[in-house]
Amino acid sequence: MNTKTPLRICIIGSGNVATHFTRVFHCAGHYIAQVYSRNADHARRLAEETEAEAISGMEVIDRTCDLYLFSIKDDALPSLAAQMPETSGLWVHTAGSISIDILTAHHERSGVIYPLQTLSRSRDIDFSTVPLYIEGNTRETEKELVALASEMSRYVYVCNSLQRAALHLSAAFACNFTNYMYDVAEQLLEEYNLPARSLEPLIAETTAKYAHMRAVDAQTGPAARGDRQTMDKHLKLLEDHPELQTIYRTLSEAIEKRQNNYKKEKRHE
Amino acid sequence: MNTKTPLRICIIGSGNVATHFTRVFHCAGHYIAQVYSRNADHARRLAEETEAEAISGMEVIDRTCDLYLFSIKDDALPSLAAQMPETSGLWVHTAGSISIDILTAHHERSGVIYPLQTLSRSRDIDFSTVPLYIEGNTRETEKELVALASEMSRYVYVCNSLQRAALHLSAAFACNFTNYMYDVAEQLLEEYNLPARSLEPLIAETTAKYAHMRAVDAQTGPAARGDRQTMDKHLKLLEDHPELQTIYRTLSEAIEKRQNNYKKEKRHE
Numbered sequence: 446m447n448t449k450t451p452l453r454i455c456i457i458g459s460g461n462v463a464t465h466f467t468r469v470f471h472c473a474g475h476y477i478a479q480v481y482s483r484n485a486d487h488a489r490r491l492a493e494e495t496e497a498e499a500i501s502g503m504e505v506i507d508r509t510c511d512l513y514l515f516s517i518k519d520d521a522l523p524s525l526a527a528q529m530p531e532t533s534g535l536w537v538h539t540a541g542s543i544s545i546d547i548l549t550a551h552h553e554r555s556g557v558i559y560p561l562q563t564l565s566r567s568r569d570i571d572f573s574t575v576p577l578y579i580e581g582n583t584r585e586t587e588k589e590l591v592a593l594a595s596e597m598s599r600y601v602y603v604c605n606s607l608q609r610a611a612l613h614l615s616a617a618f619a620c621n622f623t624n625y626m627y628d629v630a631e632q633l634l635e636e637y638n639l640p641a642r643s644l645e646p647l648i649a650e651t652t653a654k655y656a657h658m659r660a661v662d663a664q665t666g667p668a669a670r671g672d673r674q675t676m677d678k679h680l681k682l683l684e685d686h687p688e689l690q691t692i693y694r695t696l697s698e699a700i701e702k703r704q705n706n707y708k709k710e711k712r713h714e
Numbered sequence: 715m716n717t718k719t720p721l722r723i724c725i726i727g728s729g730n731v732a733t734h735f736t737r738v739f740h741c742a743g744h745y746i747a748q749v750y751s752r753n754a755d756h757a758r759r760l761a762e763e764t765e766a767e768a769i770s771g772m773e774v775i776d777r778t779c780d781l782y783l784f785s786i787k788d789d790a791l792p793s794l795a796a797q798m799p800e801t802s803g804l805w806v807h808t809a810g811s812i813s814i815d816i817l818t819a820h821h822e823r824s825g826v827i828y829p830l831q832t833l834s835r836s837r838d839i840d841f842s843t844v845p846l847y848i849e850g851n852t853r854e855t856e857k858e859l860v861a862l863a864s865e866m867s868r869y870v871y872v873c874n875s876l877q878r879a880a881l882h883l884s885a886a887f888a889c890n891f892t893n894y895m896y897d898v899a900e901q902l903l904e905e906y907n908l909p910a911r912s913l914e915p916l917i918a919e920t921t922a923k924y925a926h927m928r929a930v931d932a933q934t935g936p937a938a939r940g941d942r943q944t945m946d947k948h949l950k951l952l953e954d955h956p957e958l959q960t961i962y963r964t965l966s967e968a969i970e971k972r973q974n975n976y977k978k979e980k981r982h983e
Binding site: 461518519520542561562563564565567568570574575576600604607608610611612613614615616617618619620621622623624625626627628629630631633634636637638639643644645646647648649650651652654655656657658659660661662663664665666667668669670672673674675678679682683688691692693695696699700702703 | 876892897906915
């Protein structure tokens with residue numbers, strides 16, 4: 446594979462991640478031959494963007510592509526890799542939590558390009574700032590994938606499958622759970638007739654702090670202070686939301702414990 | 715109270731919020747007469763910054779101040795307000811979750827200036843961008859406090875005690891819990907020997923998304939997709955952290971339910 450000549454690429458999947466990769470490969474001058482999705486409409490929608498062929502059956506996969514990018518739901522990946530016809534070219538998946546083995550079991554030249562970023566179809570992102578974590582089944586494959594990834598992003602790293610799984614897990618905390626906290630906050634603002642954007646400066650500063658200090662040092666709020674009275678008031682305000690009460694209690698206890706342990710550690714240093 | 719002539723101010727408290735208010739009052743040309751803290755060292759440390767008198771007993775409070783700013787732990791506020799000697803001047807607290815009544819019960823002219831921001835002593839912040847939520851026990855007091863707050867910040871709002879409590883609660887979700895998610899992610903990166911700053915682009919984009927779309931629409935990740943297999947893998951990676959498993963399960967279930975309900979709502983629209 447020579448990354449200086451355009452590659453023939455087959456995209457397997459049509460979700461958020463597949464969409465961003467398809468666009469960025471296309472922009473980089475590569476040729477999107479096919480877009481596969483079980484759902485023919487989804488395949489067509491994405492294929493049209495890049496003048497690719499939309500397919501919804503594995504049996505019509507173009508076997509002459511240089512690269513097959515598997516970008517589908519994690520739980521569909523094992524069975525789809527098993528159904529995949531023999532091809533030459535590289536097989537690459539984009540999943541954080543899935544080992545490279547799922548591909549190497551079926552194909553000789555395999556790898557992973559994992560974008561550590563939250564990608565929504567509807568939101569444009571400067572892909573050159575998206576960190577890409579690479580794994581290849583051989584040193585040769587790894588080198589090829591690093592070269593390809595470096596065309597797309599300024600931040601290309603190599604890591605193994607276990608480290609990638611840990612990255613994916615920490616991303617669930619730092620992004621998915623964080624975003625859900627924003628969602629809960631928005632629901633509360635609406636319930637109490639407060640402007641939807643009231644928390645923007647607070648959220649901006651919470652993120653800005655993260656860039657400058659360790660999160661454990663940046664922790665503020667009633668749980669960090671062990672202020673039970675305020676926590677009880679908050680729980681009372683959540684009376685009509687038993688699920689949010691559970692979340693509030695679980696996280697407050699964890700924060701209190703973490704801060705107590707951390708303060709102990711610091712005293713012993 | 716004429717906000718054009720410098721005020722004599724007594725600061726009651728020496729924590730993060732008291733520190734920021736002391737500095738900003740001082741910079742605005744007001745006169746910090748005293749800083750009270752039960753802990754004499756803490757009082758001294760903050761008083762020195764503004765050439766104020768440090769006191770650690772309520773009985774030596776200067777009764778001639780124009781403004782007494784109560785900025786102490788929420789659970790200490792009721793008893794301290796009760797112990798406070800009679801004074802003229804305005805009594806103001808800065809607590810999100812505490813009703814104005816805690817002051818009006820003991821003093822005629824009372825109010826609240828609640829800064830909706832995460833303030834750490836060690837981190838400078840441009841106070842003119844901190845949203846200040848005002849309440850006064852009379853229209854007159856409210857007007858005075860709005861004028862004073864407007865000297866310090868460009869974002870001054872009036873809200874009642876219940877709305878302020880809801881703001882404070884939503885801030886716990888959007889800031890304190892969010893920051894704890896960052897802390898967990900940092901712990902995981904360390905455990906798996908990954909660079910501490912790996913998640914910075916992800917966290918930046920999660921926040922950037924918040925400024926442009928509703929959090930419920932921005933939600934990504936295995937829980938949002940209902941991808942049980944990935945969630946099980948994450949739980950397995952957390953085997954040695956039963957508390958983090960509980961948090962992971964609680965939040966994932968909440969996200970899955972929220973996304974299912976939201977999709978149903980959208981279909982019926």
